[in-house]
Amino acid sequence: MTWTNLLKDYLSYLKIERGLSQNTIDSYQLDLKKLILYLETNHITTSPLYITKDELTQFIYSISKELNARSQSRVISGLKGFFNFLVFEDYRADNPIETLESPKVGRKLPDTLSEVEINQLIEAIDLSKQEGERNRAILETLYGCGLRVSELINLKLSDLFFKEGFIRVTGKGDKQRFVPIIDHTIKYIEFYKTYTRNHLKIHEDYTDVLFLNRRGKKLTRAMIFTIIKQLATKISLDKTISPHTFRHSFATHLLENGADLRAIQQMLGHESITTTEIYMHMDRTHLHEAINSFHPRR
Known part of the structure; x- marks a missing residue:
């Protein structure tokens, strides 16, 4: 069997x-193609059925010069998954990279925006332009509901349950969850729908998609990045x-204002509470308040 097959x-x-998202699958594919390119470049003709730990270790060493520890760990994790698949499918008896240790990676703390900075970004939107109301609704939705960019661009009209105060979000692995939405965010989405979206010539494939470009098609991830970068520069x-x-920022501000960590976990769609706990570093003042208020020896 060849690497390609x-x-x-x-x-x-x-x-x-596994039901993984296309973005996650693309990342795994990219890392495995790096291995295949390395083998071809170095004239190593071994197949995935017989490649050894030493050969894989040399590959990891070669990419360590250009990738940081976090990226190296991701590549190693991806390779372990690939060879576990080969073992599971009885293509080979062992995982040659099973015992290879990943470089130690410190937990990356997320950047956040203050409420003032978020307001400044939104106020910098030029509402005189056709896309102005759309961009304001996008930023209000990102911050108001804590969505991933992929969840935002795939949000549909049929996912909006404003009377009930929720939106339906399709997250990683096509898993759906209901996220509460406040009246403030609803107001700007409705404004965009009425005064911008209703005047677009919408492509027949995207009639149910909420946020559209000027050609009536779904926005791309890159476009959302560009909108935000331009506002930050402005x-x-x-x-x-x-x-x-x-x-x-959504998660951090909720936590700072006393929201329950498990409630934040559900809204973000994190499978593990440990993923959500990364936000605990942002503001520890509530921890002091908790012990001063509730400990019997306070």
């Missing part, structure tokens, strides 16, 4: 049986931000 089978497995914001920064 087994890679194709593995990608199908990730999509159909207000001379001295931070590197992305759509995900609004999600981090």
Whole structure:
């Protein structure tokens, strides 16, 4: 079996049986193609059925010069998943990379925006332009609901349950969750729908998609990044931000104002509470308040 054939089978497995998102699958594919390119460049003809730990270790060493510890760990994790798949499918008896240790990675703390900075970004939107109301609704939705960028661009009209105060969000692995939405955010989405979206010539494939470009088609991830980068430049914001920064800010501000960590976990769609706990570093003042208020020896 060739690398190409087994890679194709593995990608199908990730999509159909594991139900992973296309972005995650693309990342796995990219990392495995790096290995294949390394083998070709160095004239190593071994197949995935017989490649050894030493050969894989040399590959990891070669990419360590250009990738940081976090990226190396991701590549190693992806390779372990691939060879576990080969073992599971009885293509080989062992996982040659099973015992290879990943470099130690410190937990990356997310960047956040203050409420003032978020307001400044939104106020910098030029509402005289056709896309102005749309962009304001986008930023209000990112911050108001804590969505991932992929969840935002795939949000549909049929996902809006404003009377009930919720939106239906399709997250990683096509898992759906209901996220509460406040009246403030609803107001700007409705304004965009009425005064911008209703005047677009909408492509027949995207009639149910909420946020559209001027051609009536679904926005891309890159377009959302561009909108935010341009606004950050406009207000001379001295931070590197992305759509995900609004999600981090959403979670951090909820926690700072006393929201329950498990409630935040459900809204963000995190499978594990430990993923949500990363936000605990942002403001520890509530911890002091808790012990001063409730400990019997306060």
